Amino acid sequence: MHISRFPRLHFAHLPTPIEPLENLSKLLGGPQIYIKRDDCTGLATGGNKTRKLEFLIGEALQKNADTVITQGATQSNHVRQTAAICARIGLRCEIILEHRTGSEDPEYLENGNVLLDRLFGASIKTVPAGTDMDAALEESAEEIQKNGGIPYIIPGGGSNPTGALGYVNCAMELVGQLNDRGLKADHLVTATGSAGTQAGLVSGMEGTRSGIPVLGICVGVEKKAQEEKVFDLVQRTTEFLEISGSVNRDAVVANGDYVGPGYGKPTEGMIEAVQLLAREEGILLDPVYSGKGMAGLIDLVRKGHFSKGENVVFLHTGGSAALFAYRNILAA
Numbered sequence: 001m002h003i004s005r006f007p008r009l010h011f012a013h014l015p016t017p018i019e020p021l022e023n024l025s026k027l028l029g030g031p032q033i034y035i036k037r038d039d040c041t042g043l044a045t046g047g048n049k050t051r052k053l054e055f056l057i058g059e060a061l062q063k064n065a066d067t068v069i070t071q072g073a074t075q076s077n078h079v080r081q082t083a084a085i086c087a088r089i090g091l092r093c094e095i096i097l098e099h100r101t102g103s104e105d106p107e108y109l110e111n112g113n114v115l116l117d118r119l120f121g122a123s124i125k126t127v128p129a130g131t132d133m134d135a136a137l138e139e140s141a142e143e144i145q146k147n148g149g150i151p152y153i154i155p156g157g158g159s160n161p162t163g164a165l166g167y168v169n170c171a172m173e174l175v176g177q178l179n180d181r182g183l184k185a186d187h188l189v190t191a192t193g194s195a196g197t198q199a200g201l202v203s204g205m206e207g208t209r210s211g212i213p214v215l216g217i218c219v220g221v222e223k224k225a226q227e228e229k230v231f232d233l234v235q236r237t238t239e240f241l242e243i244s245g246s247v248n249r250d251a252v253v254a255n256g257d258y259v260g261p262g263y264g265k266p267t268e269g270m271i272e273a274v275q276l277l278a279r280e281e282g283i284l285l286d287p288v289y290s291g292k293g294m295a296g297l298i299d300l301v302r303k304g305h306f307s308k309g310e311n312v313v314f315l316h317t318g319g320s321a322a323l324f325a326y327r328n329i330l331a332a
């Protein structure tokens with residue numbers, strides 16, 4: 001697939017490494033687990049939004065925007081990475097934070113990603129849970145236009161066909177790495193939220209006919225709703241790439257068993273996964289996404305979902321900055 005025909009700004013540290021998790025694999029006694037380190041994309045503590053932002057910011061500059069507007073939950077990693085790249089290239093950045101979890105812990109409200117958003121000089125507006133965030137983005141854009149500015153809206157999580165190109169690119173990068181070292185991957189597992197990561201990966205894996213199935217572990221909604229959200233974006237992304245029809249609905253698989261009480265709300269499995277990866281591998285996960293994603297992977301290994309001789313790659317999507325916002329839960 002020829003993605004260099006799309007506008008893009010290169011600032012991610014790529015390719016990200018792929019490493020074996022020897023200790024975790026031994027401890028669990030199941031398949032060999034590898035980790036693709038997209039927590040190391042290099043932008044302001046890294047994470048998966050960096051790859052999406054290369055294409056989104058490329059498009060914003062092509063459209064001569066001077067202000068980027070985006071939104072997310074209070075501890076959004078997407079918002080933090082957007083604020084960082086805007087600071088670096090001199091775009092104004094307006095962010096709208098939804099108080100989605102209802103947590104009143106001052107660490108949650110001001111530490112972690114929020115502290116970093118402020119350091120990057122973004123202008124921050126906070127709105128209550130349940131606000132129509134797309135309408136809020138439109139309102140901000142109109143305001144900016146009225147004042148003579150040129151806004152560029154990035155949807156929540158950077159999840160539209162332009163952003164998903166970042167993960168089409170990641171799928172191709174990963175397949176190249178596996179081929180180079182003669183490593184056969186049987187499964188790719190990742191946390192799935194606003195859907196751009198999984199949609200891009202599935203479009204890339206299927207578009208290149210790699211035969212590597214992608215399993216998304218839900219962090220917000222249940223299986224069916226998540227699969228529909230991902231498949232809808234797969235269809236729009238493959239259309240954008242002019243490879244419409246290349247992905248069947250059954251290539252989109254999500255598991256909704258590890259969401260717990262809701263988005264951003266801790267689960268025992270998440271706490272165990274964060275602690276286990278820290279103690280066994282010296283790797284930092286996060287409490288909202290990669291912690292729940294890894295909790296799903298660990299539980300599926302324990303249940304015998306994967307065979308012993310298989311190789312499973314976990315995509316680490318980043319988010320460690322949010323650990324500091326969950327100090328009271330993780331340090332207890």
Ligand SMILES: *Cc1c(COP(=O)(O)O)cnc(C)c1O
Binds near residue numbers: 047197289318
């Ligand atoms: C946003 C995010 C995800 C989920 O990716 P989507 O493309 O929104 O599905 C996973 N992990 C981390 C750390 C994130 O910030």
